[in-house]
Amino acid sequence: xxxxxxxxxxxxxxxxxxxxxxxxxxxxxxxxxxxxxxxxxxxxxxxxxxxxxxxxxxxxxxxxxxxxxxxxxxxxxxxxxxxxxxxxxxxxxxxxxxxxxxxxxxxxxxxxxxxxxxxxxxxxxxxxxxxxxxxxxxxxxxxxxxxxxxxxxxxxxxxxxxxxxxxxxxxxxxxxxxxxxxxxxxxxxxxxxxxxxxxxxxxxxxxxxxxxxxxxxxxxxxxxxxxxxxxxxxxxxxxxxxxxxxxxxxxxxxxxxxxxxxxxxxxxxxxxxxxxxxxxxxxxxxxxxxxxxxxxxxxxxxxxxxxx
Numbered sequence: 021x022x023x024x025x026x027x028x029x030x031x032x033x034x035x036x037x038x039x040x041x042x043x044x045x046x047x048x049x050x051x052x053x054x055x056x057x058x059x060x061x062x063x064x065x066x067x068x069x070x071x072x073x074x075x076x077x078x079x080x081x082x083x084x085x086x087x088x089x090x091x092x093x094x095x096x097x098x099x100x101x102x103x104x105x106x107x108x109x110x111x112x113x114x115x116x117x118x119x120x121x122x123x124x125x126x127x128x129x130x131x132x133x134x135x136x137x138x139x140x141x142x143x144x145x146x147x148x149x150x151x152x153x154x155x156x157x158x159x160x161x162x163x164x165x166x167x168x169x170x171x172x173x174x175x176x177x178x179x180x181x182x183x184x185x186x187x188x189x190x191x192x193x194x195x196x197x198x199x200x201x202x203x204x205x206x207x208x209x210x211x212x213x214x215x216x217x218x219x220x221x222x223x224x225x226x227x228x229x230x231x232x233x234x235x236x237x238x239x240x241x242x243x244x245x246x247x248x249x250x251x252x253x254x255x256x257x258x259x260x261x262x263x264x265x266x267x268x269x270x271x272x273x274x275x276x277x278x279x280x281x282x283x284x285x286x287x288x289x290x291x292x293x294x295x296x297x298x299x300x301x302x303x304x305x306x307x308x309x310x311x312x313x314x315x316x317x318x319x320x321x322x323x324x325x326x327x328x
Contacts, residue, residue: 048081049073051109053088069093070101070109084109084133094120095129098156103133105162110134114141117171121150121158126181130159138168138195146171147195152204155181161188168195169222176211177230178203185235188214197223198245202230203254211235211259221245225269228281232256243267249293252302253277260284268292273315276302285310285321295319 049061050073057072059065066085067073071093073082084090084103089110103109111118111134118136121129129150136147147165150158155178165173173192176185176199185201192198198218203209211228212235218225225242226249233254241264242249249269252259255278266273266288273293276283281302289311290296296315297304299322306321 046078046080047076048083049076049079050083050085051088051090052085055085070111074099092116092118092120094122095127096122096124098127098129100130101132101134102130105133107133108135110137112137112139113145114139115143115145117146117149118165119148121148121153123152123154123156125154126156127154128157128159130161131163132159132161133163135164136168136173137166138171140167140169142170144170146175147173147192149175150185151175151177151202152179153177153183154179155183155207157184157186159186160190163190165190165192166194170196172197172200174199176201176209178207178209179205180207182208182210184210184212186212187216188212189216191217193217193219193221195221197221197227198225198242200227200229201233201254202227203232204230206231208232208234211237213237213240216240218242218249219244223247224251225249226251228252228254228257228259230254234258236260236262237264238262240264241267242273243269245269247271248273248275248298250274250283251277252281252283255280257281257283257302260286261288263287265289266291266293266296270294272296272298272319274298274304275300276304278302284325290318291315297321 050066052066055066055068061067061073069091081100087108173195225245249266272295273290275298286307297319306324
């Protein structure tokens with residue numbers, strides 16, 4: 021009986037401790053266009069901004085009750101921010117990056133149904149600045165990123181372990197550069213791009229830079245960029261472009277610019293570029309089923325590998 025009494029007392033103490041520290045519970049919170057950051061961010065009393073909800077602590081997911089302008093914010097740990105199909109979470113910013121990700125340990129961050137706009141700012145800010153990104157996964161789904169005239173739409177810099185960037189069903193246009201992948205400290209970045217539009221940038225559509233980058237781009241469009249569509253210049257690159265359109269880029273559709281770069285191209289259209297393929301250094305390999313036309317110069321693949 022004495023043990024039972026002690027057990028009950030212990031359980032009661034744990035309940036009281038939990039009640040006194042609600043922030044320790046993992047939370048799913050909500051924002052709305054008519055919300056207030058003074059609220060608790062529950063579905064019945066939503067916050068007004070993503071940052072206001074994040075500041076509540078121990079947040080694993082933030083949902084949107086409706087479309088609205090929810091302000092720039094900073095992420096330091098795993099979280100999902102999802103405005104849901106039919107809603108758009110707008111982040112309009114002139115002086116700071118729309119989303120700053122600064123993690124010190126492995127994290128999984130998911131961003132869905134957001135529209136980031138730098139409004140043509142000259143303040144050297146980015147759409148999504150994941151630097152440093154210790155390690156883990158950054159997922160960007162069904163998002164629009166535009167108007168970062170002196171910055172990048174996405175900067176992804178794994179710094180303390182392998183990092184994975186997954187972008188799908190997203191429209192990225194009218195920035196200085198589109199996506200910049202640049203692992204530091206000899207780390208590896210894995211990149212998966214599916215159904216992504218990288219268009220009308222003042223410089224490049226996709227840059228693979230830094231230490232080691234590996235990945236694939238499928239069913240995507242990289243076009244009308246004022247320098248290169250795809251630029252591979254990391255110390256080591258192993259990247260494959262499949263079933264994509266690389267069109268109307270002023271300098272080159274695809275350029276390899278480091279000795280350690282290997283870019284494979286399969287079932288893709290490369291047309292209307294200054295030079296279609298430009299292996300300045302490294303290897304640009306065709307699988308023999310690409311379509312090239314209307315380039316200033318088609319350029320030459322370093323080799324062709326037969327389909328098997």
